[in-house]
Amino acid sequence: MSHSHRRSAARPVAVEPRPAAGQVQVLPTDQPPEGATTPDARPRLSFAVPTPRGKAPRHLADLDLAGRKAALKDSGLPAFRADQLSRHYFTRFTRQAAEMTDLPAGQREQMCAELLPELITEVRALRADAGRTIKHLWELHDGVRVESVLMRYKDRTTLCVSSQAGCGMACPFCATGQMGLTRNLTAAEIVEQVRYAAGASAAGALSGGPARLSNVVFMGMGEPMINYKNVVAALHRLIDPAPEGFGLSARSVTVSTVGLVPLIRRLAGEGMAVTLAVSLHAPDDELRDELIPVNSKWKVGELLDAAHDYFLATGRRVSIEYALIKDMNDHAWRAQLLADELNRRGTGWAHVNPIPLNPTPGSIWTCSEPGVQEAFVDTLRRAGITTTVRDTRGSDIDGACGQLATEVLTQERATTR
């Protein structure tokens, strides 16, 4: 027996073949969906986007610089001022005319009224994690509410934004999914969440002193790909340098999707090289069909093919998000299957982020046992997959899109009752 053979023989066989006899398998259908109003309620997957009631006022962040110039000109204002106005907005994070002292006093107010109307107003701000996390609930012009979360980490400050009010993707573990989609956000409504966070964070709103907002993740309410056009416009405002936009690094901006394959492919062609995150949560169609309803349309194989092609087109390593749910998707054989599916397409192109859930006694959507989580992570790592367990900040904020808004809404309902 060769030395190397002995070594591999000694390696623990962590992976049982597919569902071993007696292995517990909790199914997403074992309980009504999160936030369901009746026990038999089943939200339906819908790609329809409702028409908004009324149009959001025109805003600088909906337009590129040329569009802003044209808008100023149409209003009888000097087009060249669009540059200065944009710099105030994107580099000083302000929409207050009084702070724009380099603009002619007689025109400031009018310019701000034309291109910087108030689009989002704060309903509530909740601080968590010793002031390193701030969750905001915003009200939009038509009374619709969305959330964003600002988080300070050691090496970065991240904002999680909403791209839609509600969501039509109907994931059974997500309370936003049970609301259905109310409407898409405009590009400026997305960008305003970022502008506000960048300003607050620069002004020292998070504990630890002033910080530069470095990362933006589209993991709040909604499926960004359903709001493709406005999300792409918002991405331009985020990564294009001033005066076009904030000039964030493209790799620090993450678009997260449950798997709208044709739009992943389209995003790969936009030439922006933002990071793509895929909320996979299951490597087998059998479970994913139940867990992520959109899987009925695009299967795991097609989704991973598109994600791999995204990597090839942009050079950006794709994040695979995987919420670990006790006895549902946390089996070691699933970790091995996930690793095999990733490795089959190439090496080093994907990074897996297992997301520990909060313990929720009595719910099927609860955290894995520590040993099970460890075995899942070890299986991936032994197969050569870079794996980082997410820091959940005590509230699942970063990875569980949409759940936060409901948490805030529920708390709000509780306090206003």
Ligand code: SF4
């Ligand atoms: S998990 Fe994300 S995609 Fe699924 S319903 Fe919730 S917000 Fe929509």
